[in-house]
Amino acid sequence: MLKASVNGKQYTIEPNGGNPFEGLLDGIIYQLDATGNAETGMSVLYNNQSYTVVLLNADRETKTYTLLINGNKYEVSLKDKFDELLAGMGLTGTTSAKLNNIKAPMPGLVLNVLVNEGDTIKAGDAILVLEAMKMENIIKASGEGTIKKINVNKGQAVEKGQVLIEVA
Numbered sequence: 001m002l003k004a005s006v007n008g009k010q011y012t013i014e015p016n017g018g019n020p021f022e023g024l025l026d027g028i029i030y031q032l033d034a035t036g037n038a039e040t041g042m043s044v045l046y047n048n049q050s051y052t053v054v055l056l057n058a059d060r061e062t063k064t065y066t067l068l069i070n071g072n073k074y075e076v077s078l079k080d081k082f083d084e085l086l087a088g089m090g091l092t093g094t095t096s097a098k099l100n101n102i103k104a105p106m107p108g109l110v111l112n113v114l115v116n117e118g119d120t121i122k123a124g125d126a127i128l129v130l131e132a133m134k135m136e137n138i139i140k141a142s143g144e145g146t147i148k149k150i151n152v153n154k155g156q157a158v159e160k161g162q163v164l165i166e167v168a
Contacts, residue, residue: 003079062124086137102139102165104158108132112154115165119147128152128164139164 002013015023021032036042038055045051056073057066063078079087089105112129115121121141128139145167152164 001081003084005077006074082135100143101163101167102127102141104130104160104162104164105137105139106130106132107159108137108157110152110154110156110158110164111136113150113152113165115147115150117147117150121145121147121167130158 002015004011004013012026013023021034023030030046033045034042034053038053040054042053043050044053051069054068055065056068059065063083065076065078067074067076108130109132110128111131114126114128121127122144123141125141126138127141130137130139147165148168149166150164151162151166152158158164
């Protein structure tokens with residue numbers, strides 16, 4: 001199941017067996033027929049109406065897209081069950097002017113540290129990979145700053161709330 005925000009309006013999408021062209025949209029069956037390429041323009045048939053869809057911008061890391069549909073621009077963001085779980089744990093990609101220290105959102109094992117002391121980071125940059133509950137979680141910067149001190153090493157177990165990286 002996916003949660004979609006289209007120009008601020010919320011929708012629930014349940015693709016049929018992973019096929020994005022058919023399933024349920026807010027509980028109503030949908031079926032799309034599409035030809036072409038998203039970057040150069042696709043022809044999409046929905047409810048016997050034809051739409052021209054062009055992908056203007058795609059940020060696959062944050063799952064946000066800008067689409068041009070029949071000349072109208074739409075901002076689309078998608079969240080799956082894992083995004084919802086991370087948001088519930090306070091691991092959202094919200095930005096702030098200044099990033100504070102990066103703490104472990106849950107107990108886990110540090111699989112990789114993706115930054116070095118002295119690196120300048122900005123919102124959305126991948127900082128660290130933490131394994132928790134048999135899932136790899138990429139910890140991303142929620143703001144900007146400079147890496148002051150890295151307090152953990154690859155392979156180290158950490159506790160919830162432990163300061164992993166100090167940011168100046």
